[in-house]
Amino acid sequence: MTVPKSLKRNLKSFPSPASELVEVVDEKDRPIAVMPLLEVHKQCLRHRSVMVLLYNLQGKIFLQKRGQAKALYPGRWDISASGHVQAGESCEDAALRELQEELGIQLDSLKLKQRVGAGPNTGWEFVSLYSAGKINQHPAPAPLELAGGYFVDEQELESLVVNFRDLLTPGLAYFWENGLIFPFRTF
Secondary structure, X not given: OXXXXXXXXXXXXXXXXXXXXXXXXXXXXXXXXXXXXHHHHHOOXXXXXXXXXXXXXXXXXXXXXXXXXXXXOOOOEEOOEEEEOEOOXXXXXXXXXXXXXXXXXXXXXXXXXXXXXXXXXXXXEEEEEXXXXXXXXXXXXXXXXEXXXXXXXXXXXHHHHHHOHHHEOHHHHHHHHOOOOOOOXXX
């Protein structure tokens, strides 16, 4: 696959996990230090991450397939876009950045849907879940970040969670089971 020059230029600015700096936070999500992401993960320290839900005009959710080079859950299906909040960055700015970096979608704002506390089930991350709403653009997954993606409706996602859970990230399954992916879904 050929990577367009504009994308190559943008990819050069992506920090590696070893050089990406994130804020370590306390149990109340207050910053206490700045450290490289790789070290934060090694030490299981609390920090922040974001996830973004992206829908097409028919109300289907875009699922990304994580790249094989990802440290966590390589090759699994995940929420539309996700990533870590860099030091000094707001959660919404991080979500907008991840949406642009991973899917080539540029928006001005997102809607916060849920915050999840840090603990062993979230990899010690305070997770902020955002919705980009319905858009009329087709995502262009960044080949160095993702292995592709596609839109699914509620029934298709339910089938994936029930029958192919081991192919999904825990975050995708968690937000599905808590009724946060499709706004009208009830459990």
